Amino acid sequence: MIKTYKYRLYPTRKQTKELEWTLDTCRILYNSCLMDRNRTYEQTGKSLSRIDQQKILTRDKKNTLYLTNIHSQVLQDVLFRVEKAYKAFFRRVKERNSKAGYPRFKSFGRYGSFTYPQSGFSIVPGRLKLSKIGHIKLKLHRNINGFVKTCAIKKEIDKWYVCFSVEYEPVPRQIPSKTVGIDVGIKSFAVLSNGMVIDNPKYLMWAEERLVKKQRRLSNKKKGSNNRKKAKKTCAVLHKKVSNQRKDFQHKLSRELVGNYGYIRVEDLQIKNMARNHSLAKSIHDAGWGQFLTFLTYKAEEAGCHVEKVNPRNTSKMCSVCGYIYKDMTLSIRKWTCEGCGTIHDRDVNAAVNINKPLRQELPEFTLGEISSMDDPIDNVYALKSILSLNQEARPIIDG
Ligand SMILES: [Zn+2]
Numbered sequence: 224m225i226k227t228y229k230y231r232l233y234p235t236r237k238q239t240k241e242l243e244w245t246l247d248t249c250r251i252l253y254n255s256c257l258m259d260r261n262r263t264y265e266q267t268g269k270s271l272s273r274i275d276q277q278k279i280l281t282r283d284k285k286n287t288l289y290l291t292n293i294h295s296q297v298l299q300d301v302l303f304r305v306e307k308a309y310k311a312f313f314r315r316v317k318e319r320n321s322k323a324g325y326p327r328f329k330s331f332g333r334y335g336s337f338t339y340p341q342s343g344f345s346i347v348p349g350r351l352k353l354s355k356i357g358h359i360k361l362k363l364h365r366n367i368n369g370f371v372k373t374c375a376i377k378k379e380i381d382k383w384y385v386c387f388s389v390e391y392e393p394v395p396r397q398i399p400s401k402t403v404g405i406d407v408g409i410k411s412f413a414v415l416s417n418g419m420v421i422d423n424p425k426y427l428m429w430a431e432e433r434l435v436k437k438q439r440r441l442s443n444k445k446k447g448s449n450n451r452k453k454a455k456k457t458c459a460v461l462h463k464k465v466s467n468q469r470k471d472f473q474h475k476l477s478r479e480l481v482g483n484y485g486y487i488r489v490e491d492l493q494i495k496n497m498a499r500n501h502s503l504a505k506s507i508h509d510a511g512w513g514q515f516l517t518f519l520t521y522k523a524e525e526a527g528c529h530v531e532k533v534n535p536r537n538t539s540k541m542c543s544v545c546g547y548i549y550k551d552m553t554l555s556i557r558k559w560t561c562e563g564c565g566t567i568h569d570r571d572v573n574a575a576v577n578i579n580k581p582l583r584q585e586l587p588e589f590t591l592g593e594i595s596s597m598d599d600p601i602d603n604v605y606a607l608k609s610i611l612s613l614n615q616e617a618r619p620i621i622d623g
Contacts, residue, residue, distance in 0.1 A: 224393055224525060228367050232351065232376070232383040233360040241356045242376065242383060245293055249301050250334035252280075252290075256305040257326055273306040294343040294354040301337070336377040336386075344374040351385055361385065380459050393525050402486040404579025406538065406571050407512055412476075414571035416579040424472050430465045437461055469511055477519040481526045488578050489516060491532035533578050542566060543576035 234242055256276055263271045280298060284290045290298065308326035315323035343354035350358040353376070369391025377384045404416035413421045437458050444451035480487060516530075523530045540552045547563030552570075560567050 224391060225372070226369065226389050226391060228365070228387045228389055229377075230364065230385050230387075231362050232385055233362070234383055235360075238357055238359055239383070242378070245297070245356065246334060246337055246376075246378060247331070248289070248293060249297065249337045250329050250331070252298060252301045253305060253334060254328045256302060257308075257328060260305070260309065270309075273302050276302050276305070292355055294339060296340050296343055297337050300340050303340070335379070336375050338373055338375040340373050346371075359383075380456075380463060393527075396526065398485040398527050399483055401484045402488065402579055403480065403484045404488045404533075404575040404577070405480075405490070406575035406578055407490055408571050411571070413515075414569075414575050416572070416575040418569075418572050420571075421476065424468070427465065427468050427472060430461065430468055434458070434461050434465055470514070473511065473515045473518050477515065477522050480519065481522045481528050484528065486529045486531070487519065487523060488531045488533050488580075489519070490535040490538065490578060535574075535578070538574040538577040539570055541573075541577055542568065543573050543580075 259276065259279065260271045263269065277299065280290075280302065305326070312323060312326050339353070345352045346361070346363070347358065349360065349363075351361040351374075352358050367387060367389055369389040371387045371389050373388045375386040375388070377386055406414045406416075408414045408420065411420050411422045415421070437454070441451065441454040441458050444454050516532075520530050537548065540549050541547070542549070542561040542563055544566045545561060545564040547561050549559060549561070552559070557570050558567065559570065
């Protein structure tokens with residue numbers, strides 16, 4: 224399995240210049256490779272491959288000596304990135320994605336990292352040794368477990384980091400037998416099927432509010448002015464902070480869930496689809512549900528747990544006890560009483576309980592006669608639901 228370790232770097236002023244120069248030279252190389260590909264295609268109708276570009280680069284290095292001031296594999300990695308951008312573009316075209324944007328040229332400051340894909344770097348006590356750059360002070364705040372495969376140098380606003388991609392063998396452990404369903408909360412971050420409500424942390428909400436204010440102030444500043452530049456930087460710093468805080472919260476939460484449950488069921492939200500309609504959009508984006516699912520999924524995989532994405536249709540509208548469907552459910556209804564069985568439901572908890580049910584396809588099919596002869600009320604509930612699902616085309620659920 225692959226894991227990334229990120230550490231802060233403390234380059235000297237001279238080293239910072241070297242890093243900046245390397246980064247920008249990689250950016251220029253990236254752009255010129257894009258341009259070569261475009262031009263060749265326009266002129267000949269054929270595409271340049273990465274191998275073709277590798278040959279061009281080797282030839283160019285003889286004429287442009289400054290390229291020899293960068294570790295050769297770092298330059299090669301740029302070609303890999305160009306190839307990746309093109310592959311992604313062709314894939315989007317194939318999928319008929321209407322936003323199949325062409326690979327973009329990177330403007331100054333828009334190229335954030337360069338990578339040593341195999342060699343050219345090593346960790347010596349307190350320092351990271353980079354070929355052609357030097358020994359940079361490094362804060363190794365936690366130990367690396369496993370085999371380091373690649374080393375990426377990253378610039379974020381005005382700070383430098385190193386990211387090691389590390390291959391390791393996960394340690395087997397006892398997987399908890401408990402299961403849980405998680406519903407995306409509207410007011411809170413998430414609600415669990417055991418009734419637990421997970422709120423967005425206060426510090427995060429405050430920071431977000433501050434960010435909104437700062438951004439508003441930024442938009443009032445005159446274009447090109449020094450004040451605008453300053454405001455822009457403050458915004459960027461705060462933005463980074465909010466994003467880090469959010470990540471931190473989501474890492475902790477996903478770690479805890481994976482530690483306590485062996486089987487986790489979540490809503491399979493088509494985030495993009497949801498974002499298009501009404502006010503829910505903002506809260507979902509802010510909650511960063513997609514990012515959370517990414518964290519949860521890879522942590523679960525690492526720990527040997529299962530994450531199942533469940534179709535969210537009707538999970539809010541269906542009574543989790545008897546299967547009755549409350550057709551007039553609107554977003555504003557937080558609590559409701561089931562007309563079928565009289566249970567009083569909290570909207571989100573009920574949804575989470577529904578999410579935490581085994582797939583309905585696994586349910587046997589019954590006739591009404593069979594149901595009336597059943598003794599076990601639990602069987603009854605499942606049987607009723609299987610009938611409901613037959614009557615409502617495969618799945619008994621409508622949007623909600
Ligand atoms: Zn009910």
